[in-house]
Amino acid sequence: MSDTVETPRTNFIRQIIEADLAAGKHARIVTRFPPEPNGYLHIGHAKSIVLNFGLAQTFGGTCNLRFDDTNPHKENVEFVDSIKADVRWLGFDWGDRVYFASDYFEQLYAFAIELIEKRLAYVCDLNAEETRSYRGTLTEPGRDSPYRDRTVEENLDLFKRMRAGEFPDGARTLRARIDMASPNINLRDPVLYRIKHGVVHHQTGSAWCLYPTYDYTHPISDALEGITHSLCTLEFEDHRPLYDWCVNNVSVPCKPRQIEFSRLNLEYTVMSKRRLTELVGERHVHGWDDPRMPTVAGLRRRGYTPGAIRDFCERVGVTKSDNLVEMALLESTIRDDLDATAPRRMAVLRPLKVVITNYPEGRTESIEARNHPKDETLGLRAVPFGRELYIDRTDFEEIPPKGFKRLIPGGEVRLRNAYVIRCEEVVKDADGEIVELRVSADLDTLGRNPEDRKVKGVIHWVSADHGVRAEVRLYDRLFRVAVPGAGGADFRTDINPDSLQILSDAVLEPALQGAEAGTRFQFEREGYFVVDTDSTPERPVFNLTVGLRDTWGKSRS
Numbered sequence: 001m002s003d004t005v006e007t008p009r010t011n012f013i014r015q016i017i018e019a020d021l022a023a024g025k026h027a028r029i030v031t032r033f034p035p036e037p038n039g040y041l042h043i044g045h046a047k048s049i050v051l052n053f054g055l056a057q058t059f060g061g062t063c064n065l066r067f068d069d070t071n072p073h074k075e076n077v078e079f080v081d082s083i084k085a086d087v088r089w090l091g092f093d094w095g096d097r098v099y100f101a102s103d104y105f106e107q108l109y110a111f112a113i114e115l116i117e118k119r120l121a122y123v124c125d126l127n128a129e130e131t132r133s134y135r136g137t138l139t140e141p142g143r144d145s146p147y148r149d150r151t152v153e154e155n156l157d158l159f160k161r162m163r164a165g166e167f168p169d170g171a172r173t174l175r176a177r178i179d180m181a182s183p184n185i186n187l188r189d190p191v192l193y194r195i196k197h198g199v200v201h202h203q204t205g206s207a208w209c210l211y212p213t214y215d216y217t218h219p220i221s222d223a224l225e226g227i228t229h230s231l232c233t234l235e236f237e238d239h240r241p242l243y244d245w246c247v248n249n250v251s252v253p254c255k256p257r258q259i260e261f262s263r264l265n266l267e268y269t270v271m272s273k274r275r276l277t278e279l280v281g282e283r284h285v286h287g288w289d290d291p292r293m294p295t296v297a298g299l300r301r302r303g304y305t306p307g308a309i310r311d312f313c314e315r316v317g318v319t320k321s322d323n324l325v326e327m328a329l330l331e332s333t334i335r336d337d338l339d340a341t342a343p344r345r346m347a348v349l350r351p352l353k354v355v356i357t358n359y360p361e362g363r364t365e366s367i368e369a370r371n372h373p374k375d376e377t378l379g380l381r382a383v384p385f386g387r388e389l390y391i392d393r394t395d396f397e398e399i400p401p402k403g404f405k406r407l408i409p410g411g412e413v414r415l416r417n418a419y420v421i422r423c424e425e426v427v428k429d430a431d432g433e434i435v436e437l438r439v440s441a442d443l444d445t446l447g448r449n450p451e452d453r454k455v456k457g458v459i460h461w462v463s464a465d466h467g468v469r470a471e472v473r474l475y476d477r478l479f480r481v482a483v484p485g486a487g488g489a490d491f492r493t494d495i496n497p498d499s500l501q502i503l504s505d506a507v508l509e510p511a512l513q514g515a516e517a518g519t520r521f522q523f524e525r526e527g528y529f530v531v532d533t534d535s536t537p538e539r540p541v542f543n544l545t546v547g548l549r550d551t552w553g554k555s556r557s
Ligand code: ATP
Pocket: 033, 034, 035, 036, 037, 043, 044, 045, 047, 048, 068, 231, 232, 233, 262, 263, 264, 265, 271, 272, 273, 274
């Protein structure tokens, strides 16, 4: 864990808001979560959601959901819908305050006219290449565009004709008239509008061929919505003077305050939407909701609960220092949640047949088992027991390593919730593969220990006659290294080729049959699992959410 984790709940943004409210600067706070609908939300967005909606809740204010949709060719309605579903699933409610920056296109245009009239904006005929070369560098000032001193009349005329579609893409832009010598490059006459023909915007259709830039749209959208505190990530710190310039130079009803915090970075994954889009598009994963993805949809399908994700966001805290959060923190958050809430079940992932030679053929016993070792309110269930069972292959060793406490030839082990058995015979096929164990049961050991000896190991099992066949998907980290693509390498070369392992003949105790997609369980001794959306009544599919303890990098013992 990085050294920047704070005690949950208090942070510098909260303190700013408390001070603003105490000083009477605002009667109520208004925040917003402003995603661009060009991908699914990821866990970094969750941090921003929890922060913005959480602050509004804490201080009795409101939080808007606003789609920052100024870049139509990468955006679409599928993304809009997925974002709404994910915010709702995380437990937040924007009421009737869902907005689109494109709702403000007409107003933004009118403010641009206002800027032109104040000689604070001009139509520039430099192309993209020329604009870049005029901009200067970090060490050299820029040069004024030759079009900078056009008259108000000429600018108004050209800008209106830009809107009317008279000029091709890239022929002209509208630029703010600020300062080409500013040490802050963002203030060197930034572009406010570009021409884009032929794109169909998911909200405004073909109504516009003129699109405002993010840097111009964002502050004005905030101001139009009466946002008091506009929270964004640190890379926008250098844009703040431009943010302030925009709200100070047009006739908006309020002046929101931009405050930056550090973005969430998580080990063993990538978070930029560009990279996530590539993972999906190039089929390195099976979609945006692939359980290996750091997306909210992926985490949901993986079995994460909204509460665990909110808790994780609280635990990482809000600071201004860059940090890389350990995957182990995310995993321990869901483990804590599921340890307390998930019913226990038995599932044999790699089945090995066991025949109890002294148990009557055809007999079935119903054994009562607790659904949770600590929480009695979760009740009991019946688990059928019979002469033929499955145990996990890894729970038997012919030549046991040191310290092995499970089943060995001639040795004893307890079947969880049932009897103590002794391995009498190992049956192999022609290739020498173990195909069956023949064992005897001590029939006096149901619910009590043998008196004359200690049996240390306990293993889980499923009745062969009653077991339900299932597919179980085990997931490992999507990347082999903590920071994929570090040092400029292609992040794809760091993909873990073994991040998905499919066990196709797992056997479940019958109480797991028919569980609905999204239902979570602990498979005893294995980990936490969730019913996948690919499940059918005939063939359940389970995803590994997280193991029982942090065993990553350590071998199974
Ligand atoms: P990405 O870089 O992943 O494409 P983005 O910032 O372009 O993300 P937006 O849709 O614009 O994505 O983000 C919506 C909000 O979520 C913004 O306020 C942004 O600052 C915030 N956000 C995005 N990524 C993170 C992150 N990793 N940690 C915290 N907040 C984030």
